[in-house]
Amino acid sequence: MDPGKITSSIQLPGPGDSTLLLQHLVRIQAEFNYIPDKAVADLSSSLGIPAAEIRGVIDFYSFLHLTPRGKYDILFSDSITDHMLGSRELITDLTEKLGVTVGEVRGDGRVSVDTTSCTGMCEQGPALLVNRLAINHLDQQRIEQIARLIEEDVDLADWPKEFFQIDDSIQRQDILLSSMASATGASPDTLTTLLSPEPDNVLDILQDAGLRGRGGAGFMTAIKWRSCRDTAAEQRYVVCNADEGEPGTFKDRVLLQRYAHQLIEGMTLCAHTINASKGYIYLRGEYLYLLEHLQAVLQERRDLGLLANNISGKAGFDFDIDIHLGAGAYICGEESALIESLEGKRGIPRKRPPFPVTHGYKNQPTVVNNVETFIAASQIILHGAEWFKGAGTEQSSGTKLLSISGDCERPGIYEYAFGTSIRQVLGDCGAHDTLAVQIAGAAGVTIPSEQFDRSIAFEDISTGGSFIIFNSDRNLLDMVQNFTHFFAHESCGFCTPCRVGSSLLKDLIDKLHAGHAGHYDINELNRITIIMRDTSFCGLGATAPNPVIQTLTNFPEIYERQVQHTDYEPAFDLDAALEEARQVTHCFGPEAHIKS
Numbered sequence: 305m306d307p308g309k310i311t312s313s314i315q316l317p318g319p320g321d322s323t324l325l326l327q328h329l330v331r332i333q334a335e336f337n338y339i340p341d342k343a344v345a346d347l348s349s350s351l352g353i354p355a356a357e358i359r360g361v362i363d364f365y366s367f368l369h370l371t372p373r374g375k376y377d378i379l380f381s382d383s384i385t386d387h388m389l390g391s392r393e394l395i396t397d398l399t400e401k402l403g404v405t406v407g408e409v410r411g412d413g414r415v416s417v418d419t420t421s422c423t424g425m426c427e428q429g430p431a432l433l434v435n436r437l438a439i440n441h442l443d444q445q446r447i448e449q450i451a452r453l454i455e456e457d458v459d460l461a462d463w464p465k466e467f468f469q470i471d472d473s474i475q476r477q478d479i480l481l482s483s484m485a486s487a488t489g490a491s492p493d494t495l496t497t498l499l500s501p502e503p504d505n506v507l508d509i510l511q512d513a514g515l516r517g518r519g520g521a522g523f524m525t526a527i528k529w530r531s532c533r534d535t536a537a538e539q540r541y542v543v544c545n546a547d548e549g550e551p552g553t554f555k556d557r558v559l560l561q562r563y564a565h566q567l568i569e570g571m572t573l574c575a576h577t578i579n580a581s582k583g584y585i586y587l588r589g590e591y592l593y594l595l596e597h598l599q600a601v602l603q604e605r606r607d608l609g610l611l612a613n614n615i616s617g618k619a620g621f622d623f624d625i626d627i628h629l630g631a632g633a634y635i636c637g638e639e640s641a642l643i644e645s646l647e648g649k650r651g652i653p654r655k656r657p658p659f660p661v662t663h664g665y666k667n668q669p670t671v672v673n674n675v676e677t678f679i680a681a682s683q684i685i686l687h688g689a690e691w692f693k694g695a696g697t698e699q700s701s702g703t704k705l706l707s708i709s710g711d712c713e714r715p716g717i718y719e720y721a722f723g724t725s726i727r728q729v730l731g732d733c734g735a736h737d738t739l740a741v742q743i744a745g746a747a748g749v750t751i752p753s754e755q756f757d758r759s760i761a762f763e764d765i766s767t768g769g770s771f772i773i774f775n776s777d778r779n780l781l782d783m784v785q786n787f788t789h790f791f792a793h794e795s796c797g798f799c800t801p802c803r804v805g806s807s808l809l810k811d812l813i814d815k816l817h818a819g820h821a822g823h824y825d826i827n828e829l830n831r832i833t834i835i836m837r838d839t840s841f842c843g844l845g846a847t848a849p850n851p852v853i854q855t856l857t858n859f860p861e862i863y864e865r866q867v868q869h870t871d872y873e874p875a876f877d878l879d880a881a882l883e884e885a886r887q888v889t890h891c892f893g894p895e896a897h898i899k900s
């Protein structure tokens with residue numbers, strides 16, 4: 305994407321529709337580097353939303369701000385894979401060169417530097433965003449160039465184009481990717497073929513193929529589409545979940561970049577099957593660089609009669625798609641939070657049931673599917689259920705795209721038939737001396753080497769696609785620390801077990817990491833993980849303790865070697881903290897120390 309065109313390519317929503325609040329805010333943030341009070345007041349009167357509520361929305365999304373960010377707003381990706389590639393040294397390097405403190409705006413307003421959750425560039429990190437546009441493959445030389453460009457106040461549009469180059473990095477194809485390998489651009493014939501079977505027939509084929517959702521939960525796609533179609537409604541919606549916030553996952557990014565036509569074919573197939581006339585792609589804010597490309601693909605399809613009215617010459621089949629941008633909130637990948645966000649609100653998960661298939665966007669029946677699911681659905685209709693079932697296992701038909709990163713020679717996208725062992729994946733991507741693999745992201749499972757014969761499948765290790773490799777030089781506690789910080793930051797704060805629990809876990813792991821923890825703290829870790837797992841309101845809080853639970857079970861030694869031989873030691877050294885007071889008062893005797 306041309307950095308000069310960012311603001312002009314964000315859709316300008318029409319006045320009066322409160323569901324467009326978030327899109328207005330994203331555009332204003334991009335234009336002014338913050339949301340001025342005047343804009344809040346104007347939006348409040350034009351959309352009829354109280355100003356306090358608008359401020360609440362701004363406060364919720366980490367990419368929106370009520371005070372100005374730097375003209376060049378730099379956010380380093382804070383994923384564990386970025387750390388493994390040396391991102392922390394590069395942050396220090398850049399902040400020293402620019403004379404700015406992490407988390408603050410430089411006095412002259414020119415630049416701000418901070419961190420953000422995983423930007424989905426794990427195979428080509430370390431990565432950062434500048435004014436939300438990704439720059440990857442960071443090294444000291446690139447950091448030096450960035451510092452110079454900022455000091456010389458060079459417009460982003462004039463920064464070297466190769467900085468913004470994002471590779472596809474597909475390393476291995478199986479049936480899904482190779483079925484699309486020769487597909488280029490829009491194909492009217494393909495859409496005609498997709499729309500020729502009756503909707504009931506489409507549902508039967510998807511059912512027979514056994515397609516399950518690729519976003520992580522693995523729900524049967526045919527059941528979801530059928531329930532939505534069978535619910536009486538004024539309007540039904542098709543929503544593509546392109547939020548891809550799970551640390552270590554980047555396969556949707558590659559699919560959106562390379563196979564956008566096939567995604568839109570899948571969404572159009574769904575609309576035809578469930579009788580919907582409106583669709584949305586919820587694109588994570590970190591993938592802003594894809595916006596222009598996706599809008600161009602949508603327009604091309606409208607121009608060819610493959611989207612909008614009387615699609616493919618079918619009188620009365622009207623369906624169009626808008627793109628909504630997220631604004632830096634991992635919880636918005638959860639489907640009910642995503643719908644709230646799509647309605648312009650804070651991304652707080654809804655109570656379920658009712659599920660989105662009956663009460664979704666604007667309380668109407670809504671199908672929410674992952675990018676890979678829509679693409680797989682369209683390829684199944686084109687090639688048949690048998691073609692799909694030819695790969696995979698009985699309970700997990702077809703293939704899965706894995707986003708492979710961490711300690712291996714060839715990170716990238718690998719497509720495998722379900723049932724493939726972890727050992728084979730490790731061999732293919734050139735991993736050596738592997739200590740552990742983290743599968744399914746921060747909330748996933750930590751697999752030790754004695755379990756490498758287990759397989760990727762819904763009945764064994766289920767994953768949305770993240771596959772991070774750690775070799776034996778790594779300290780897995782670094783990973784646990786990174787993930788507990790991630791969850792404490794990303795908890796939406798709605799329910800107490802997750803809001804407080806994720807923060808307590810983070811503090812306890814920090815204490816352990818610093819070598820101050822005792823057995824009491826390990827017991828506390830165990831106690832909090834159970835409370836969070838059993839009482840959190842949504843999947844984020846219920847799975848946030850997973851990195852701790854998994855490593856306590858599979859790698860107890862990383863805890864044991866950190867634990868002091870005391871039962872309890874405070875994390876905060878009060879006596880040391882009083883040193884400044886002793887210096888000021890010149891009082892150094894035993895009475896000026898805390899008695900141990």
Ligand SMILES: Cc1cc2nc3c(=O)[nH]c(=O)nc-3n(C[C@H](O)[C@H](O)[C@H](O)COP(=O)(O)O)c2cc1C
Pocket residue numbers: 516517518519520521522523545546547548549550634635636637638639640672673674675677678842843844
């Ligand atoms: C905290 C959280 C984050 C999630 N993030 C994503 C995501 O980024 N992408 C995604 O497709 N599904 C995500 N999901 C799963 C969705 O809620 C939903 O199950 C999925 O979009 C359904 O699509 P599928 O059936 O095609 O997998 C997330 C779930 C939770 C609990």
Ligand code: SF4
Pocket residue numbers: 635653794795796797798799800802803840841842843844845846
């Ligand atoms: S579990 Fe966490 S993310 Fe989910 S509703 Fe509660 S606070 Fe929000």
